[in-house]
Amino acid sequence: MMGFQVVVLWSDMLIWLLVAAGIGVGVLVAKTPPLLAAWRRVGANRVGMASATVLLAFIAIGLLDSLHFRLQLDGKPGQKASYAIEVLSVLDVLAAPLRLRNEKTYSEPFATRLYAKETIDLPGGETLRDYPRLKHGGRHLGEREGEVAADAGMTAFRVGVLALLGWLALATAVSALVGRGDTVAVDASGWQKIWRGENAFAWNAVLLTLGLMLLIVVPLFWLAGQYHVFGTDKVGQDVLYQVLKSVRTGLIIGLVTTLVMLPMAVLLGIVAGYFRGWIDDMIQYIYTVLNSIPGVLLIAAAVLMMQVVIDTHPQWFSTAAERADLRLLALCFILGITSWTGLCRLLRGETLKLRELEYIQAAQAFGVSSWRIVVRHILPNLMHIVIIALVMDFSGLVLAEAVLSYVGIGVDPTMISFGTMINSARMELGREPVVWWSLAAAFTTMFILVLAANLFADAVRDAFDPRAA
């Protein structure tokens, strides 16, 4: 048994804090009837639930990638344990075949040979210019190199059937549960109700999405053990592995940023709207100043400055992963500081409206303290704006990360993210034949993630926005 040392990066801590906060909010929502009703409306929305299923899959990948540790190095017994400099995550272990089976350089998806010609030494002492065989991709085929399509197709089909059977079992279990749990059941089985969409929760959308995902993902990962399904990049790393690692970066940018800006936006927005007067003037002044600097430029300026701080204090970080992580977090803070103004302004306006309503005036007349009025009466009535802003911002932030990393003011260049993937792959389109797979994989995954987030955000907005009802 190999020893290991748990490493808790700052971003890990924040992301698990976010999970805890999510559970806490869930408990709170269950106790608040209006919020519960709104979330039920989200649950009844088919598109919303289908996209939520996809999002949950991404979040699961991100969470697996947020449990970090360092492996113990082999040493003599009795010696003080030393640990590897490389920080690994649970995802790295699960995807070890992808992470470790590196080729020499580019290779196409499902290729058995390298992208570039090389001089190969023949047994007789002669040499030959040819595309060398890959070390790992399609090695099990041996001499039957031409049968990639047949082999991959057959494997995909078999595993796909297995996935389908697994899905059927799952769906049967769910339908049994649903059929039993629903007391208004007339004389339809759980299956029928799910199929016709008669449940309060959009089970049919969830199950259908899950089935589709299983059908695609399970064969893909199965084949990833034998081939490089998305190809390999310049240094021979599997692109599928990079895509998996990018998910966490995207999620952190999308989620932690909002977490960072939320307290400030909510506090300042409510205070400005509730107390008015000079406090309001001051807060308005602060956000007008921040707002008047074009976002990208403010981010650029702040990131440049942060880079100077990081470069001049190398003693702060014991591993490269920690440095990259801190830069990621700093980016979240910077994005948060530049993006809280919109929400703050919205909340201020809404608070201005709320404070004139009768029930607030009545509370003031009763002598209820301002603090209590804000917490008990104003904050709950602003929740829908906060929730809508939270989900609406996510997709924009994921897209922004890619752009910022391209400009050179994004995440650390050593950190795998959609932006760094695109940035390093973009020059390769000029090659002949074109190296397209890295770009395609990054863009497709990002598109799926952002599309799911956008659709889910729409469902949440429809359910929470009182104007839409």
Place this chain on the structure above:
Amino acid sequence: MLAYIVRRLLYAIPILIGVNLLTFALFFVVNTPDDMARMQLGVKRVTPEAIEKWKVERGYDRPLLINSAAKGLSTVTDTIFFQKSARMFVGDFGRAEDGRDIAREIGARMGPSLAIALPTFILGLFVTVSFALTLAFFRATAFDFWGVVLCVAMMSISGLFYIIGGQFLISKVWRLVPISGYADGIDAWRFLLLPVFIGVISGIGSSTRWYRTIFLEEVNKDYVRTARAKGLPETVVFFRHVLRNALIPILTGVVVVIPLLFMGSLLTESFFGVPGLGSYTIDAINAQDFAVVRSMVFIGSVLYIVGLILTDISYTVVDPRIRFE
């Protein structure tokens, strides 16, 4: 009206001072000039003398806010704040790392930036408003539904994809226009076609959806019902009443970005090799040229504030109900 504009202009001054102080704090207090010198000189050549020389050459050897060694007025003026930050108010941005005057450089690069940004803005506005209008006209039909689906899909695609994909398909595979570059004068059109086209396409998703919402909000208002009740045909209701009223929030919403068009687009310009302000900024970021980034931050906020004032004025022009006292 004139009094109102003057008051708005006066109101802009404290905001600009705020921006100036913020950039000053960011560029000189969070990081000392010594840190900047170390970054610029690189690891190998850092010696105390080299840092001192670098600072003297650029005028960063002064005290930050108050020069106690100087006499009279120069206790305040002979400082980094006054020399480097406060002088931006009169358009003196100092010199870039390569020794060129930043103000002159900005003036020269505004043209190419505008040449791309302005057509993109006008064409984009026309295309998205027309598309949104069509969707709103056929509201609650299959056309509307699939139109919105298309918009959501288009806004979920990364802006980088539009540029990279467009360059690859149109310039490399089809060889219709040059992949990047720029020419002065009338010859520039060949280089402008692709960036403008891509700029318009990449903006369709989110803008169309936003304008469609505005149109739909307008359609549900009472005066529209009145117009229909009078027996007006739907097309007249739509194009004479709804369109004109919905244009108010749309126009006032876009006025704020017009001055910012001068800044150009970071992404487009760097991908297409256009020598505008956007690529100037990106080059400065990559070269860690703090003086240029600082100047661009300041100019950007000046233009934004101009946009805000123009927005307020445009409100009074298009909507006579609004009077500013």
